[in-house]
Amino acid sequence: MEYLLFPxxxxxLTRFQAEFLRTQDKTVVWAVTSANHHTTKRNPVPFDRREAAIERFSIATGIRSLVIxxxxTPPTDDFADVTIKAVEAGTxxxxxxxxxxxxxxxxxxxVAKLYERLGYLVVGxxxxxxxxxxxxxxxxxxGDDQWRGLAHPATVDVFDRYGLDAQIRRCVNDPVVGDDGGLTTTRDYKTYADAFETAADRKWQQIKDFVRPGRILDVGCATGATLQLVDADPRFHESDLIGVEVARHLYAECVHKKEQGLFHNPNVYFYQRNMLGSAVFPARSIxxxxxxxxxxxxxxxxxGSRPATVQRxxxxxxxxxxxxxxxxxSDVCGPAExxxxxxxxxxxxxGENPAxxxxxxxxxxxxxxxxxxxxRxxxxxxxxxxxxxxxVPFEYSERDGKLVLRLADAMDFLTRKDYVDNWLSETHEQFCGLNFAGWSEVAQKAGFSIDPASRAWRNDWVIDNRIAPVAALTSLDGTPVDWPDTHQLLIARR
Known part of the structure; x- marks a missing residue:
């Protein structure tokens, strides 16, 4: 046998693996799976760092290696065949x-059974x-430091030089992001990406007069569409443009845009981070x-506590x-009452009315x-x-075929009822958890002062075209109730 395939x-990499591979006397073909994933729970370490550790490991143990x-890929019975073909293509x-x-x-x-099915001898x-x-x-x-005694020195060295132990702790313990770097497993990121691209220009027109040159940070930058508009504005040609996106799918699109040359400013940077984790930027730097x-x-x-989290x-x-x-x-918000x-x-x-x-x-x-x-x-x-x-409780009662409930709960339904393509994902989110006054209070407690230009506002297009044709609001005595504010623009200054 000439090769040992190690998928x-x-x-x-562990000290035990070093002792095992030394006995094989073969070229080790390291098929490094999920090579296009990083900073996720399932794959917290980037491929280039894994490859660097393997090469150092190979030199230290005296084995000949190929790293592919x-x-x-999604779970498939063809995994073994896919890996074999990837090695051929990679060499x-x-x-x-x-x-x-x-x-x-x-x-x-x-996994061993998949290779055995192709006729390969598999050793543990x-x-x-x-x-x-x-x-x-x-x-x-x-945070158990005993890992250093089990990992091979090549891994320890690469992890220490690049701070990968901290990255692993941040990724694996992230309370928000799923195993593969998304917020929910049911979210259709193509739909979200298209929506962000479509809405970017409208949102930019709303906020552009409040942006200050210097280091400009877009948290939750999605596909980077807003930063493209900042990039195109001559007022900011000497600014640093920084995007932070937690979802792997959207972050990948940001990186792809930069690789395509869609940004003219050379100082454009993207990070895949959860801003609720450890600090991302130095104090007073943005x-x-x-x-x-x-x-x-x-x-x-x-x-945990939602008020405490948004305050943090x-x-x-x-x-x-x-x-x-x-x-x-700029975001949605709950009604004033x-x-x-x-x-x-x-x-x-x-539509249909199942029982x-x-x-x-x-x-x-x-x-x-x-x-x-x-x-209904x-x-x-x-x-x-x-x-x-x-x-959330989302309590209601029925009266004469109508529904009696909090105004905030009514608007949470009415503003989301048409999001059918991402229904299961959207029902994880509460649009009306805080109203404009609540978000303003959060900003003020943090130390910001609220600019007079800040305001709550109502998306009348949504009201006129999506909500009013199929719904009506009244008070308990039957008096019509005006549709409340649905969005906010909060300008908070330090």
Missing amino acids: GRHHV GVVD DDLVQLDPDNTIVACSTPE VEPAGEPRPWDVLLQIAD DTTLTLALTHEIWSYAD FADALFAHTAPGGVWVN PERLVVLALDDSD EVVELEALDDPAEYVRKLST ARFFQFTHDFRRNAS
């Missing part, structure tokens, strides 16, 4: 692996009781912070804001199911999904 994510990156067909010249090293039974690596690389990585995430359609997500995905977020923004700097927040009880009448003639709500996760196409429901039926489905996904 895996290879975030951590394999892009992440420009110089290395042709087959059962006659290659054995496979793998300790995961399910770590015996029962021996810590596997992922066990060592979890020790790092837990002149303008933009948060567009973000703060309701900070509220919605809070770990605002405190962090104030800490990194330079004297004279500004935080510009969130606790006011109202009567909500909903159209039941514009009961369903578990949408069990359906092949949840969006198509919700799309067929009447507005969507309310009951929303109630079911919103209560469990957003962990």
Whole structure:
């Protein structure tokens, strides 16, 4: 046998692996899976750092290695074949692996069977009781310094030089981001990306007069569309443009745009970070912070107390804001009188009215199911999904075929009832958790002063075209209730 194929994510290399590979006397082909993923729970270490550690490991142990990156693929029974082909492509067909010249090293039974099915001999690596690389990585995430005695010195060296132990702790312990770097597993990021691109110019027109030159930070920058508009404004040609995005899918699009040359300013930087984690920027170093359609997500995905989490977020923004700097927040918000009880009448003639709500996760196409429901039926489905996904009470009662509930809860439904393509994801979020006065108070507690240009406002297009045709609001005595504010523009200065 000429080759030993060693598939895996290879975030951590261990001393045990070194002893095992020394006995093989073969060229080790490291098929590094999920090579296009990093800073996620499942893949916290970038491929280039993994590759650097493998090369140092190979020199130290005296083995001959080939390192091949394999892009992440959904679970598939063809995984073994995909890996073999990736090695061929990664070596420009110089290395042709087959059962006659290659054995496979793998300790995961399910994966081993896939290679055995192709005719490969598979040998185990770590015996029962021996810590596997992922066990060592979890020790790092837990802050257990014993990992240094299990990891190979090559890994320890690379981790120390690049601070990767701190990155692993931040990624694995992140309370918001899922295993693959998204906020929810049901979110369709293409739909979100398209929406951000479409809305960027409108939002920029609203906020551009408040942006201060210098270091301009867009938190939750999505696809980087707003920073492209900042980049195109001659007032900011000497500014540093910084985007922070927590979702891996959107961050990747930002990096792709920069690689394509879509930014003229050379000082454009993107980070994949959760701003609720450790501090990202030094104190008093940012002149303008933009948060567009973000703060309701900070509220919605809070770990623990929502008021405490949004206050911690605002405190962090104030800490990194330079004297004279500004935080510009444009987002949805709740009505001025969130606790006011109202009567909500909903159209039941514009779709189907099933007798009961369903578990949408069990359906092949949840969006198509919700799309067929009447507005009234969507309310009951929303109630079911919103209560469990957003962990909110969302209480209501029925009176003469109408619904009696808080004004804030009524608007949470009405402003989301048409988001059918991302229904399950959207029902994790609470638009009306705080009203404009509440968000202003958060900013003031952090130390900001509120600019007089700040205001709550109502999206009349949404009201006239989406809400009013199928819904009506009255007070408990039957008096019509005006539609409340739906959005905010908060200009907070230091």
